[in-house]
Amino acid sequence: MPLPLELWAEVFGYTDGICLGNLILVNRALGQEAERLLYRNVILRTRGSFHLFYQSIHACRRRAAIVTGIHISSLEDRADLDRIPSLLREFHNLRRLTLVLFEARLPQDHMSILQAILGVHFPSLSSFSIMSPLPLNDCFLNFLESHSHLQHLDLGSMQLLSGSDLSRFRYPPIRSLTCTSRLLAHLSPIVTSLTRLHIVSCSSSQLIRVAEQLGPQIVSLRLGSVYIPITTYAVNNDFASMSLYDVATRFPRLRFLQIDMGQVPEGPSC
Structure with a gap:
């Protein structure tokens, strides 16, 4: 007697990403459930994982709608960093975003990339976490102010840019x-x-x-x-x-x- 999908989903929850990737190929019903679990919360910590994920999203745009949480960290390759803004624009249902970037870089080298990332709007974003040596400037403030559904905000050790005026800034209802x-x-x-x-x-x-x-x-x-x-x-x-x-x-x-x-x-x- 075949198991209902709800039980398969419970079983799949104990498997790793490699196993879920293989389960996608079994059949359509199990594949859709495995795909949902694999792409719902994504953690990208290596160049290899970023490349595989980037290629899989562009091979099947439907997967981008599944992603509700993404954590990107420890990317050193400039080409990978340049791809982050265009990749993030695919995730219209994103609710949780964590960025741990530019730890070993000079701030001025990647200001344009960070500005491009913060220029992306996520209609459903409720949690935002960032670790960066760059100061909290107008670009960050505009990003925060434009996300009215933001409830959880993690700015780490970021400092306010010298001379910044917060008198007109209004935090979202965090x-x-x-x-x-x-x-x-x-x-x-x-x-x-x-x-x-x-x-x-x-x-x-x-x-x-x-x-x-x-x-x-x-x-x-x-x-x-x-x-x-x-x-x-x-x-x-x-x-x-x-x-x-x-x-x-x-x-x-x-x-x-x-x-x-x-x-x-x-x-x-x-």
Whole structure:
């Protein structure tokens, strides 16, 4: 007695990409289910995987409609980088986009490529994550502002371009945000929908400022590379220190807390 497709889909969930690729060739019914699982969430970390995926999409454009999540990282070949914008334009149903690019490159070498990537509009994009040495400039801001359905935003360690004016910028109604404390300081007006916050690096004094800015609305808080001074230091004529009790008091709605603990020698709080 043949198994229903729902059970086959459950079985296929335990297989790898190579096996799913072979299952596509079995018959039409199983092939469509295997293809859906293979192309739904795509991770491209090597030149070989990028080439195979690029060729398969152009061989069958229908597959582009299946892709809802894509992670692209560690591409060093200039020809591959040049193909990324045209490839992304194929994904009209994309909801999750992660870019880890240009780690070993000079920023000016690839600014045009990044601008082309950020010039692509994804109507259904809800999650965007990027790691890049380039600063948060007008190109990034226009991209964020044009995606009104964005709910999860990960800017990593990106810094704001010197001299940038955020007075007219309006964040989309994001619910979770990952960024540095310095970038967070420019978050104005306050995004009232924000409830989950990951600060990539943070000192005690910076955490106090975050609490003043967003404390009443944060439900989940992660502090990466947080620096708790061995002694307290004067910040604006006040002593900056933050205990767990202070965190609970200043973030009254907090339900989840993760601290990636670090420590610095005696000296001014960073």
